Structure formats: structure tokens, C-alpha cells
Amino acid sequence: MKVFVIGSGVMGSGIGQVFAMAGHEVTLYDVKEEALKKAMEGIRWSLQKLQEKGSVKDVESVLSRIFTSRDLSEARDHLVIEAVFEDIKVKSDVLGRVSPLTDEIIASNTSSLPITELSRAVRNPERFLGMHFFNPPVLMKLVEVIRGDNTSEERFREALDIVKSLGKYPLPVRKDVFGFVVNRILFRLFTSACALLTQYTPHEIDYVAIKELGMPMGLIMLLDYTGLDVNYDISKEAERRGFPFKCDVLEGMVKSGKLGRKSGQGFYDWSKGKPEVKATSGPDPRELLRGAVEEAKWLISQGVVTREELETGLKLGLGMSRGILELGEILGVH
Numbered sequence: 309m310k311v312f313v314i315g316s317g318v319m320g321s322g323i324g325q326v327f328a329m330a331g332h333e334v335t336l337y338d339v340k341e342e343a344l345k346k347a348m349e350g351i352r353w354s355l356q357k358l359q360e361k362g363s364v365k366d367v368e369s370v371l372s373r374i375f376t377s378r379d380l381s382e383a384r385d386h387l388v389i390e391a392v393f394e395d396i397k398v399k400s401d402v403l404g405r406v407s408p409l410t411d412e413i414i415a416s417n418t419s420s421l422p423i424t425e426l427s428r429a430v431r432n433p434e435r436f437l438g439m440h441f442f443n444p445p446v447l448m449k450l451v452e453v454i455r456g457d458n459t460s461e462e463r464f465r466e467a468l469d470i471v472k473s474l475g476k477y478p479l480p481v482r483k484d485v486f487g488f489v490v491n492r493i494l495f496r497l498f499t500s501a502c503a504l505l506t507q508y509t510p511h512e513i514d515y516v517a518i519k520e521l522g523m524p525m526g527l528i529m530l531l532d533y534t535g536l537d538v539n540y541d542i543s544k545e546a547e548r549r550g551f552p553f554k555c556d557v558l559e560g561m562v563k564s565g566k567l568g569r570k571s572g573q574g575f576y577d578w579s580k581g582k583p584e585v586k587a588t589s590g591p592d593p594r595e596l597l598r599g600a601v602e603e604a605k606w607l608i609s610q611g612v613v614t615r616e617e618l619e620t621g622l623k624l625g626l627g628m629s630r631g632i633l634e635l636g637e638i639l640g641v642h
């Protein structure tokens with residue numbers, strides 16, 4: 309298969325590497341020469357690390373399958389994955405220009421824009437869908453495959469098979485809901501964690517998220533880690549789309565320059581590296597879990613995912629030791 313990746317930043321370069329590692333010929337495309345150079349350097353570095361660990365045999369042969377380009381017309385007859393900035397205008401523009409060049413699947417790696425809205429820019433939108441890789445794509449096993457209102461069943465299945473052939477777990481998201489599946493659950497967990505900040509410290513909340521919910525990183529620390537500005541923007545977008553992701557304290561923090569890990573200060577002090585969670589108790593874990601369990605049940609009741617798919621997706625996407633519904637049953641949240 310010939311794959312054309314549009315946008316060679318953090319995600320595009322990783323996605324290209326994944327396809328090349330699975331034996332496909334990949335062209336990385338970007339408007340910036342510098343981004344292409346950085347992408348190739350990053351891929352070489354990553355492949356060498358993987359070779360040291362024994363999961364890649366021949367770095368040069370993988371690299372020989374990756375090409376770079378600043379010419380969109382080279383997408384002709386390729387499967388296309390779009391990974392440019394999270395901006396509907398930028399995405400729609402490039403999707404509109406690339407779609408007349410190929411009849412293959414065109415997928416977007418968007419994390420929050422509706423697939424159906426993006427599909428309006430695509431010629432023959434029945435082959436357009438979401439392929440939501442997680443960061444870093446090379447290491448994360450999960451890819452959400454999202455069916456938009458215009459996506460055909462045949463192309464949706466084909467995309468699920470492609471993701472499987474990459475050695476990833478394709479989580480089928482059968483309806484185009486805001487945030488898809490894993491992030492919807494995460495946003496509900498964030499909302500509960502934020503609400504508890506009036507009574508508990510970030511350390512206490514994170515202590516419970518790690519010890520009782522089995523999360524690899526506390527929820528408040530994860531807000532810092534992924535960026536308070538990024539989460540603030542998503543919460544505003546969620547509000548516009550009627551989804552309950554609320555964290556009132558973010559606005560003031562972002563305005564005062566506290567962006568989390570990237571600025572050195574957020575809920576935690578990151579100036580000396582990853583902070584430690586220092587607490588020995590915290591809120592009732594059921595308070596953290598309730599909204600997420602409600603969300604999981606809603607997603608299943610709407611036919612978006614099955615229970616098994618959802619639980620597997622959460623373990624792979626959020627690194628949880630148990631699924632959210634299993635945890636709910638253990639802790640008595642129904």
C-alpha cells in the first residue's frame with residue numbers, strides 16, 4: 309500500500325513510521341521543509357531505539373520506504389492520512405485539495421473535530437473517516453476508527469482491517485460523537501477531578517486516581533502534562549458542542565501563564581522534572597468515577613461501542629489496569 313501523510317509533526321511523523329514499519333511505502337508531506345527534516349531525524353532516532361530493544365531488525369530498510377515531499381500532487385492514488393493542525397479551516401482546505409487526486413481511503417487524525425463536518429470538504433465522502441492514533445503512535449497500541457455520517461460500511465471495515473494489519477487495536481467508533489470514546493471518558497474523569505479541587509489538593513485527588521482507579525498518572529497531573537491551555541481550549545469546544553467537560557479553574561491559570569509541564573508551573577511545580585504525588589488519602593474514588601461510568605453506559609446504549617471494545621480501548625488508551633465499567637462494579641458505582 310502507498311500511504312501519503314499530510315502534516316509531519318508529532319503525530320504525522322509517528323504515523324508514517326508505523327506504516328513504514330509494517331512494510332508500506334510512505335510519503336511524508338508538509339508545508340515546512342524544516343518539519344520534514346525534523347520528522348526524518350525523529351524517525352531515525354526512534355527506529356534506532358527500537359532496534360536496541362530488539363523490536364526493529366533493520367533501520368535502513370524501514371527508512372528506505374519513507375519519502376518526503378512538499379508537493380501535494382504526489383498523493384495521487386495513495387491512501388491519505390491527514391495530521392495537520394487541529395483547525396477545521398486548515399484541515400478542510402487540504403482535504404478539499406487532496407481528495408480529487410485519489411479514490412483510496414482518506415482519514416483524519418483529528419482528536420476533537422467531527423468527522424462528518426470535515427467530510428464536507430472531501431470529494432466522495434463515503435471513503436472519509438477518522439483514524440485517531442494516540443501519542444506516541446509508535447508505542448501506543450490503540451487507534452480509534454471513527455465512522456462519520458457519510459462513511460460507507462465497506463470503507464469503515466477496510467480501515468479497521470488496515471489498523472489491525474499495523475499490529476494495533478482498532479477501536480470501532482460507530483457514531484461520530486464529540487471526543488470519540490476514550491477522550492469522552494477521560495474528559496468526564498477530568499471534570500470530576502476538577503470539581504473535587506474545592507475540597508482536596510491535587511496530590512490527594514491524584515493519589516486516589518492512581519491507587520484506586522489504577523491510572524498510570526494522576527488526573528490533575530495529566531491535565532498539567534497534556535497542557536492546561538490545550539485542555540482549556542477543548543473544554544470550551546466541548547461546551548459549544550453540549551458535552552460536559554468543565555474545569556473552571558483552568559481559565560485563570562492559563563491567563564496567568566500557568567500552562568502545566570511546558571511552562572514549568574501548573575497545578576504542580578514541574579521546574580525540577582516530573583513531580584511526585586505526596587498524599588496518603590483522598591476523596592471517595594466513587595466521586596471520581598461516577599461521570600465516567602455514566603458516559604460509558606451512554607456510549608454502549610447508543611451503539612457507539614460494545615462493552616468489550618470500550619474496556620479494551622480504555623486500558624490501551626489510558627493505561628488503566630481495569631476498564632471503567634469493571635471498576636464501577638467493584639466500587640459499587642452503577
Ligand SMILES: NC(=O)c1ccc[n+]([C@@H]2O[C@H](COP(=O)([O-])OP(=O)(O)OC[C@H]3O[C@@H](n4cnc5c(N)ncnc54)[C@H](O)[C@@H]3O)[C@@H](O)[C@H]2O)c1
Pocket residue numbers: 314315316317318319320337338339340343391392393394395398402417418419420440441442443
Ligand atoms: N499531539 C497529540 O498528542 C495528538 C494526539 C492525537 C491526535 N492529535 C491530532 O493530530 C493532528 C496533528 O497534531 P500534532 O500534535 O502532530 O501537531 P504538530 O503541530 O506537531 O504538527 C502539525 C504539522 O502540520 C503541518 N501543517 C500545517 N498546515 C499544513 C498544511 N496545510 N499542509 C501540510 N502540512 C501542514 C505543520 O507544518 C506541522 O508540521 C491534530 O489534528 C491533533 O489534534 C494530536
